[in-house]
Amino acid sequence: MLGIKRGTKFIGLPWVEFVHTDDIAVAQKLLRRKVPASKPLALRLASRDGHEIEVEAFSASHGKGDGEVVIQARDLTARMSTGKLTREAADRRRAEGNLRLAAKVIETTNEAVLIADAKFRVTSVNPAFTEITGYQPDEVIGKKPTFHKALRKDKTLFTKMQEDMEKQGHWQGEFWNKRKSGEDYAQRLSISAITDETGKVQQYAALIGDITKRKQDEERIRYQANYDSLTELPNRTLFLDRLNFDLARMKRGQGKLGLMFIDLDGFKLVNDTLGHEVGDLLLQEAARRLSECVRRGDTIARLGGDEFTVIMPDLEDPRNGSMVAQRILDALAKPYVLDGHEAFVSASIGITVFPDDGDSASHLLRNADAAMYRAKDQGKANYQFFTVDLNEAVKERVVLKNSLIKARKGHEFALHYQPKLAIGSGQVTSVEALMRWNSRKLGAISPAKFIPIMEESGMAMEMGEWVIRTACTQYRKWRKEGLAPLRVAVNLSARQLREESFISVVERVLKQTGVDPKSLEIEITENMLMSDSTNIVVALDTLHDMGIHISMDDFGTGYSSLNHLRQFPIDTIKIDGAFVANIVSNTEEIEIIKAIITMGHSLNRRVAAEGVETEGQLSILKELGCDEVQGYYLCPPKPVGPLTEFLQEKTAGDMPKPGGQPGRAARRGKKAHIAEV
Ligand code: C2E
Ligand code: MG
Ligand code: MG
Numbered sequence: 270m271l272g273i274k275r276g277t278k279f280i281g282l283p284w285v286e287f288v289h290t291d292d293i294a295v296a297q298k299l300l301r302r303k304v305p306a307s308k309p310l311a312l313r314l315a316s317r318d319g320h321e322i323e324v325e326a327f328s329a330s331h332g333k334g335d336g337e338v339v340i341q342a343r344d345l346t347a348r349m350s351t352g353k354l355t356r357e358a359a360d361r362r363r364a365e366g367n368l369r370l371a372a373k374v375i376e377t378t379n380e381a382v383l384i385a386d387a388k389f390r391v392t393s394v395n396p397a398f399t400e401i402t403g404y405q406p407d408e409v410i411g412k413k414p415t416f417h418k419a420l421r422k423d424k425t426l427f428t429k430m431q432e433d434m435e436k437q438g439h440w441q442g443e444f445w446n447k448r449k450s451g452e453d454y455a456q457r458l459s460i461s462a463i464t465d466e467t468g469k470v471q472q473y474a475a476l477i478g479d480i481t482k483r484k485q486d487e488e489r490i491r492y493q494a495n496y497d498s499l500t501e502l503p504n505r506t507l508f509l510d511r512l513n514f515d516l517a518r519m520k521r522g523q524g525k526l527g528l529m530f531i532d533l534d535g536f537k538l539v540n541d542t543l544g545h546e547v548g549d550l551l552l553q554e555a556a557r558r559l560s561e562c563v564r565r566g567d568t569i570a571r572l573g574g575d576e577f578t579v580i581m582p583d584l585e586d587p588r589n590g591s592m593v594a595q596r597i598l599d600a601l602a603k604p605y606v607l608d609g610h611e612a613f614v615s616a617s618i619g620i621t622v623f624p625d626d627g628d629s630a631s632h633l634l635r636n637a638d639a640a641m642y643r644a645k646d647q648g649k650a651n652y653q654f655f656t657v658d659l660n661e662a663v664k665e666r667v668v669l670k671n672s673l674i675k676a677r678k679g680h681e682f683a684l685h686y687q688p689k690l691a692i693g694s695g696q697v698t699s700v701e702a703l704m705r706w707n708s709r710k711l712g713a714i715s716p717a718k719f720i721p722i723m724e725e726s727g728m729a730m731e732m733g734e735w736v737i738r739t740a741c742t743q744y745r746k747w748r749k750e751g752l753a754p755l756r757v758a759v760n761l762s763a764r765q766l767r768e769e770s771f772i773s774v775v776e777r778v779l780k781q782t783g784v785d786p787k788s789l790e791i792e793i794t795e796n797m798l799m800s801d802s803t804n805i806v807v808a809l810d811t812l813h814d815m816g817i818h819i820s821m822d823d824f825g826t827g828y829s830s831l832n833h834l835r836q837f838p839i840d841t842i843k844i845d846g847a848f849v850a851n852i853v854s855n856t857e858e859i860e861i862i863k864a865i866i867t868m869g870h871s872l873n874r875r876v877a878a879e880g881v882e883t884e885g886q887l888s889i890l891k892e893l894g895c896d897e898v899q900g901y902y903l904c905p906p907k908p909v910g911p912l913t914e915f916l917q918e919k920t921a922g923d924m925p926k927p928g929g930q931p932g933r934a935a936r937r938g939k940k941a942h943i944a945e946v
Pocket of ligand 3: 822823845846879
């Protein structure tokens, strides 16, 4: 161990000669006290030829008489040999163990591992590689890795990879590739170069992770931020991006751009009568139809609700805008068959043109919106180009909406009443309550203007309840004042009939005001019934069973058919004033009214006509067999006071006077025509 050659003298040499100079202090400890074999000291000995030897030493015996010490030192290399291993062998074995562990990890990991030689040809792959890529080892070994081709396609990615490999021998990136089956998958690839001591590349190791799910999640999130999930059209965010992008492009190239706002007419009604699910189906179908009306480079977006928009960049001639608009109007107006229901909507479209009408996105948006409202005002189902005076109209609408919300609290509403008379007897059968808004700020505003805004602003239920309560209270008062029983009629919004609480609202009001349900009439429009929505059928049946009289208002303007009426508990059909208006000059209108009356009677319904303005109209209606009439000629809507007078006179006039004397009204020469009804 110490390299002492046989025959050389060493007895008598100082012990320090055999100890490494740095460890002499440690060695002295061995001499000074007993060091047990269980706790040996580590030190280095020095061999004769200058090698150092790592040993552990202990004092085997101490001081047998003359201070003799026996030190035993064990070569540490020798200790390893007690495990039958040399140090080298131990190292090798450790390395082999590590390799086996690595192999096990590589076998079982779910990341694909690929080893390639210095020429980048595959030498081995693990099972996860086959699982992810679909390629068996023998299909790839000896060839360039499959990701090589995919990487090459993306120039920037490929260059970056080359640079990184060159500089730091490592690269990581994410990209889409194809599995053997042809299916796309997203992979995260990291490649490391394995070099020898001289820095020469021996091998490459590549790790491939399948990150398709994560990518899909990311893409879904990005999609959700930019697209409307219902129609799959771009949403407002992406719309604004595209608009700004297209505007910048038009500015550079001096091109024109058309911006179109589309709002569906009657969509609210579909939603209110057929329910939201059917409403959603309609929006999806509308989106599909819209997509068929535009060019490739155009963007259609859904801004929310039933509002859509179309960006038309590179618009050579604004007249092309009207062509597209007309195509859209036609496409959207076709009937919708949704989940077994038939529904109809139309569209109102506003168009504005860059740079003629405005040069910023916000400016154009405002313009298109204003033009769209003009289209609504023009009777819907049409398109309008933006003109400068439109800004005023938009302002007015906003003012109206804000004032309406305030008016609710400020008691600016009132009811006027218009009687409906039996055509034979001239008796008042009912009085219709019509809402009036006398705004302190804006003056008197027509219901045709404010009722749609009221419905849009979600006030229909609240105001509707107010109307029923006020009308019933008034009726109760008339009765207390001694007026003969008749009916008081209120108009309903589609929303009210659909709302589940509506029935209980009616019941409560009737109870609180003490009005017999038989004295209440509700007027609904046929569009509210265009569905066979069970909610509405049930609501109507319940109201009818309570004894409430049900009238169908504005008949002939909507989409239902007389046959359709059979399913609903309708007591009276009210022919729309538009037919009555032309009745004298137009034989066609007469035929329509005749048909309505005949069919109405065959279904056992009463038929009324509204908007009667002349004696001529009245006599024709009488001849055709109409049951009831209403209109300016008979009596316009009046506030409570004057109407009370009218009712009193009417009642008095109707009463048979002894001796056949005419009634009070007739005597005074007022409302003389009423007696003739
Ligand atoms: P409507 O229920 O069909 O009422 C008839 C409309 O025709 C009333 O207009 C009435 O003033 C008007 N009118 C009556 N006689 C004649 C006539 O001889 N010739 C002409 N040209 N018109 C006549 P108004 O009061 O402006 O109401 C318009 C519409 O607003 C009503 O049509 C009704 O749909 C709605 N409305 C009114 N009050 C209410 C209400 O309290 N609730 C709801 N939901 N809607 C209401
Ligand atoms: Mg009415
Ligand atoms: Mg009407």
